[in-house]
Amino acid sequence: MAYRPTRSNDWGFPRWRGYSAGREAETVRLCDRHGCQEPGNCPAPKSPNNPDRWWFCQTHAGEYNRGWDYFEGLSAEEAAAREADESGTAAGYERSRHYAWSGPGDGSRSRDELRALTALGLEEEAGFEEIRGAWRKLAKENHPDVRPGDPDAAVRFQAVQAAYEVLRAAEERRTAA
Secondary structure, X not given: OOOOOOOXXXXXXXXXXXXXXXXXXOOOOEOOOOOOOOEOOEEEEOOOOOOOEXXXXXXXXXXXXXXXXXXXOOOHHHHHHHHHHHOOOOHHHHHOOOOOEOOOOOOOOEHHHHHHHHHHOOOOOOOHHHHXXXXXXXXXXXXXXXXXXXXXXXXXXXXXXXXXXXXXXXXXXXXXX
């Protein structure tokens, strides 16, 4: 039967326990820069396509990376192609930021705008003046003061108001851009 030690590190006080369970010395990798005694936590390749790594502290890793040439060994055309591939912008996402644009035409109206145009009884290519005219006409017809006892008219009035707000906000975004 193997001997099991019964002595603990805490002398009966749990708050005095160490961070690790064992008593062994913690291995610390030092920075590979000559004369540096800081822990080396940042790996850096010794050369391209080589599995060997230098291990630097943060300060010396920054020095190493400042001198790194990402395009070393590439022709001018290959370097330009790599730079173009990796410097893509998010401009294509600006147009579809609502994840809803679809439908016929140029795709400039969102699905919510198309629903709002349908609620106002307009075509998809309607301008903002047509939208405002249709909104005023439907709002006057379905206003609760004009039809005080009709609950369907109040629901239609709210739908017309919501549709106009969607289209007005979209028009403001278009004119601001």
